[in-house]
Amino acid sequence: MPETHPAPQSKEAQTEHQISDVQEADCCIVGGGPAGVVLAYLLARKGLRVCLLEMHTDFDRDFRGDTIHPSVLEVMDQLGLAERLHEMRHSKIRSFNIQVGDDEGVTIELGFLKTKYPYIMMLPQAHFLEFMTEEAKKFPGFQLIMGASVQELIREGGAVRGVRYREHEDDEWHEVRAALTVGADGRSSRVRRLAEMELVKTAPPMDVLWFRLPRREGDPEGVAGRIRNGHILVMLDRMEEWQIAFVILKGSYHHLREAGVEQLKRLVVETDPTLSDRIDHLQEWKQVSMLSVESSRLKQWYQPGLLLIGDAAHVMSPVGGVGINYAIQDAVVAANVLTKPLTSKSLQTNHLARVQRKRKWPTRFIQAFQAVIQKRILANALDTSKQFKLPFFLRLPLLRRIPARLIAFGIWPVRVEN
Numbered sequence: 001m002p003e004t005h006p007a008p009q010s011k012e013a014q015t016e017h018q019i020s021d022v023q024e025a026d027c028c029i030v031g032g033g034p035a036g037v038v039l040a041y042l043l044a045r046k047g048l049r050v051c052l053l054e055m056h057t058d059f060d061r062d063f064r065g066d067t068i069h070p071s072v073l074e075v076m077d078q079l080g081l082a083e084r085l086h087e088m089r090h091s092k093i094r095s096f097n098i099q100v101g102d103d104e105g106v107t108i109e110l111g112f113l114k115t116k117y118p119y120i121m122m123l124p125q126a127h128f129l130e131f132m133t134e135e136a137k138k139f140p141g142f143q144l145i146m147g148a149s150v151q152e153l154i155r156e157g158g159a160v161r162g163v164r165y166r167e168h169e170d171d172e173w174h175e176v177r178a179a180l181t182v183g184a185d186g187r188s189s190r191v192r193r194l195a196e197m198e199l200v201k202t203a204p205p206m207d208v209l210w211f212r213l214p215r216r217e218g219d220p221e222g223v224a225g226r227i228r229n230g231h232i233l234v235m236l237d238r239m240e241e242w243q244i245a246f247v248i249l250k251g252s253y254h255h256l257r258e259a260g261v262e263q264l265k266r267l268v269v270e271t272d273p274t275l276s277d278r279i280d281h282l283q284e285w286k287q288v289s290m291l292s293v294e295s296s297r298l299k300q301w302y303q304p305g306l307l308l309i310g311d312a313a314h315v316m317s318p319v320g321g322v323g324i325n326y327a328i329q330d331a332v333v334a335a336n337v338l339t340k341p342l343t344s345k346s347l348q349t350n351h352l353a354r355v356q357r358k359r360k361w362p363t364r365f366i367q368a369f370q371a372v373i374q375k376r377i378l379a380n381a382l383d384t385s386k387q388f389k390l391p392f393f394l395r396l397p398l399l400r401r402i403p404a405r406l407i408a409f410g411i412w413p414v415r416v417e418n
């Protein structure tokens with residue numbers, strides 16, 4: 001376990017707050033999402049002292065994505081965790097079906113992928129995060145503090161040397177000092193803001209409304225996409241229920257809200273008439289979450305003593321549902337590069353730059369691919385003035401393999417190297 005003791009502060013690291021205790025660790029990770037928990041597991045597994053701080057008191061999140069892609073399953077296999085992960089209640093997506101209007105549509109299969117796991121596992125994200133942290137607790141250097149909201153960075157000698165957080169339970173201020181601080185605190189990262197790191201933003205033409213409806217016998221399995229009359233609906237199989245994404249034009253949410261939930265229900269049924277027998281489960285706006293679609297990335301993912309990974313470094317558009325995959329791939333690469341210098345206490349800023357170099361291009365490429373899909377396909381599908389047709393690469397079975405591979409593995413699969 002990381003050591004805890006009261007410690008005096010150097011002048012530069014002073015804060016106006018009364019600090020009740022100071023802990024020391026090799027690595028302090030802010031954020032217990034997929035990136036943070038996987039990195040914490042991998043570093044603790046190598047005998048490092050890791051302090052993982054999560055501001056919520058549990059891992060329950062609504063609509064955060066429950067997808068575990070083949071590349072992550074391969075990593076879990078390497079770590080000897082895949083079998084136990086599969087013992088948890090889950091479903092498997094082996095294909096995506098996309099229908100335009102009344103057409104039969106096209107099906108993108110994953111079965112051709114050369115992997116032990118040619119499917120996307122659907123497992124509630126909270127269960128995955130609980131599973132990984134329980135496994136990490138088996139290593140003596142791992143410490144998880146729930147309800148710990150990071151508020152300040154500690155800077156000394158021009159480098160980040162840890163964080164200050166407030167604990168939900170006692171509302172007191174605490175410090176964690178570490179050779180490396182990792183911001184894995186998601187799309188609206190406070191660490192990013194505190195470090196004043198610059199984001200390059202793009203504004204794709206859509207927002208997404210998320211809600212759940214029950215699944216019924218005879219429903220398709222996996223993922224189904226429906227495009228009709230300027231509306232796009234994507235349904236993700238979550239065993240007893242569908243997690244539904246209803247894509248709308250950017251900025252149209254307020255009009256829809258003013259028109260009332262009945263209008264939303266009408267549009268949903270118009271897009272997929274098979275949902276008419278259960279649409280009444282949707283009764284109020286409280287059941288609907290609005291995701292403002294964003295795609296952005298940091299120019300530089302690091303500063304001396306600080307690295308950002310996952311959504312904190314690059315917010316992914318929901319196209320292809322690759323955010324979790326990319327967050328975990330960042331964690332694996334960070335552990336591959338940083339374990340040795342952290343162990344030998346020789347961490348330098350160029351090690352952090354190497355993590356960015358390895359992850360920058362896969363991230364840029366997938367964001368460019370998502371932008372093309374959004375601009376060329378989704379924007380056209382939302383445009384009622386034109387007749388929409390699926391692009392040629394989705395109509396040709398062999399070319400359909402390209403997006404399937406990209407979604408399953410990213411640009412290239414990432415493996416644990418030590």
Ligand SMILES: Cc1cc2nc3c(=O)[nH]c(=O)nc-3n(C[C@H](O)[C@H](O)[C@H](O)COP(=O)(O)OP(=O)(O)OC[C@H]3O[C@@H](n4cnc5c(N)ncnc54)[C@H](O)[C@@H]3O)c2cc1C
Nearest residue numbers: 031033034035055065150185186310311321322323324327
């Ligand atoms: C509505 C919606 C649906 C999505 N669906 C999918 C999908 O189907 N498939 C997919 O791959 N991706 C999906 N995503 C994207 C996916 O959720 C993210 O890409 C992924 O979770 C990123 O992981 P992360 O670990 O980087 O960050 P996050 O999962 O965002 O985790 C960040 C963690 O940091 C914690 N935190 C934040 N601030 C602080 C602080 N100051 N102190 C301490 N802790 C803090 C948060 O509580 C959170 O637990 C979806 C996202 C949304 C919003």
